[in-house]
Amino acid sequence: MASEPNSNSLVNFTEKVGRGTIGAIETFGHWGVLIGESLYWLFRGPTLKQPVRANAVVFQMMEIGVRAIPIVALLSATIGIMLAIQGIHTLRTFGAESRVVVGISLSVVREFSALITGILVAGRSGSALAARLSTMQINQEIDALKVMGIDPVRYLVVPALLAMMVMLPALTFLSDLVALYAAGLFVSVDLGISQAAYWNQTIEILSLGDLWHGLGKAAIFALLITLIGIVNGASVTGGAEGVGKVTTRAVVQAISAIVVTDMLFAFVVTR
Helix, strand or coil, X not given: CCHHHHHHHHHHHHHHHHHHHHHHHHHHHHHHHHHHHHHXXXXXXXXXXXXXXXXXXXXXXXXXXXXXXXXXXXXXXXXXXXXXXXXXXXXXXXXXXXXXXXXXXXXXXXXXXXXXXXXXHHHHHHHHHHHHHHHHHHCCHHHHHHHCCCCHHHHHHHHHHHHHHHHHHHHHHHHHHHHHHHHHHHHHHHHCCCHHHHHHHHHHHCCHHHHHHHHHXXXXXXXXXXXXXXXXXXXXXXXXXXXXXXXXXXXXXXXXHHHHHHHXXXXXXXX
C-alpha cells in the first residue's frame, strides 16, 4: 500500500513534465509559424497587393522607440555612472583606477546597454503588445479581421515585429552613447581625466566587433519580446482577469528569455 502513493506521485510528475515539454514544443512551433508568415507577408505582400501598412510600422516605431527615449536615457546614464563608481572603487585597491575606462567601455557596449534596454522595452512595449492582442482576442476583433479577409499576421504582427527589430538596436546604440558619456563625466570629476583623453581611450579600446556584439543581441531580444508578447496575447482566456494574467506572463517570460539568451550569447562568443 505504501508504494501506491509513490507510484501516483511518479505518474503525476511524469505527466507534468510531459505536458510542459509538449507546451514548450508547441510554443516554439508557434514562434516559427509567426516568423515564417511575417516574412511571407513582408516580401510577398506587395506582389499580392496586400503590403504591410507603412503608417502602422511608423506608429509602432513611435510607441516602441521614440517615446521610450527619456526613460532609456535616464537608466543608461545611471548605469554608466554606477559602473564608473564601482570600477574606480574596485581598481583603487590595486592602484589601477586609471584603467577603469577599459571596464566601462566593454561592459556598456557588449553587455549592459543591450540587456537594460531589452528589459525596459520588454516591460514597456512587450506588455502593451500582449495586452492589446489579448483584448482584441476577447472582443473577437481578430475573428472580425479574418471575416473581412484581412490576415491578422500582416495587419498586427508584422508592423510590431518590424518596428521592434529596428528600434531596439537603435535604442541600444543610444544607450551606449548616453552611458559612456555619463560615465566619462564622473571619471573626469573623480580622476581628473579630461573628456578628450577619456574618449580617446574609449575609441582605442572598442572595436566594431564589440559594437555589433551588443546590437546583435538587441536584435535577438527584439525578436523574443515580440514573439512572446504575441503568443501570450493570442492565448488569452477569460475576461479582464485573463488579460492581466497574459500581460504579466508575457513580461516575466520576455525578461527571463532576455537574461538567459544574454548568458548563452556571452558564453558562445567568448569560447
